[in-house]
Amino acid sequence: MRRRTHPPRGPRLASGTVAPVTDRVDELLEQLRARGDRVTTARRAVLVELLEAEGRHLSAEELVERIGPKHPDIHLSTVYRTLEFLRLAGIIVQVRVDRDAAAYHVADHGHHHAVCATCGAMIEFPDQVLRSLVNRLARDHGFVAEPRHLVIDGRCAACAAADN
């Protein structure tokens, strides 16, 4: 609620690629240093993978798998601790669907998910779709909603059409 930054994915380069993930990682790690937190191999590695996933959510397990080749010594429990740390630091967001393993993504752009109860499809929708809900909670209950990640269930267009 103090963060007003809304950093774009990064400046586009001629090739159509974006500024190296490393830059963004360094930027985030700098935030940690500024807070007086330590910058470690594990923290950097986790951020690199999350950023390279480009919005795809990754679980702790998936992260160790991806980190493995580069840092075979980074343990699953460390990844869990790192994720919790980054979450508390407000740098990443945790996503829960059902009882599946929690997944994480960088907190850049607020977004939410609608999950199809029939086929499991997940569609993403932006923060602003929640605006009226947020306003109403504020008006009616004085509740200051800060939806970091919300999951709503129902049926995707295809399954709704298929009826059944």
Place this chain on the structure above:
Amino acid sequence: MRRRTHPPRGPRLASGTVAPVTDRVDELLEQLRARGDRVTTARRAVLVELLEAEGRHLSAEELVERIGPKHPDIHLSTVYRTLEFLRLAGIIVQVRVDRDAAAYHVADHGHHHAVCATCGAMIEFPDQVLRSLVNRLARDHGFVAEPRHLVIDGRCAACAAADN
């Protein structure tokens, strides 16, 4: 999605109490019989407790504790299976907050929760607060939202005031 029933809590009696829980239980069990499903002691017991909790959500563990005195032989695993069965039947709704044990309540009145990230307070709000969100998902994505229970985080009025 075929259920259009919106049974009131039960007819008010002169005393201000409502029709006995048993009536409501029988009504629900009748739904099962109609579907060709079996009515068992465990299913009745679980429904009785959920109805007697009057809206308070109960976990599987809490349910066995409450059922214990009357039916010491109803096992935790049976309660889990029963809850899953009733959920699929559309009779109860499962509620998840964080990694806590899942909790359940009868599917009577749709409602949702706003959870305070600071003090943990939960405020309840009715289905209709989600109307514009639901409409928008339908319009923009063809997604037919059927929010059975949604959890949104933020700060309750008190904690928001305390700022910090």
Place this chain on the structure above:
DNA sequence: GTCATTGCAAATGGTTTGCATTGTA
């Protein structure tokens, strides 16, 4: 009588924790 449901015990699987060691500042 038949087949779903249950009791029980054991397995699962994601996540957490205790502790000695390592690495950052």
Place this chain on the structure above:
DNA sequence: TACAATGCAAACCATTTGCAATGAC
């Protein structure tokens, strides 16, 4: 150097599952 962060192994705990016994229709 000092103290936070990590590796590892073991613990946790809600939930699930296999199987034989039981109960509903």
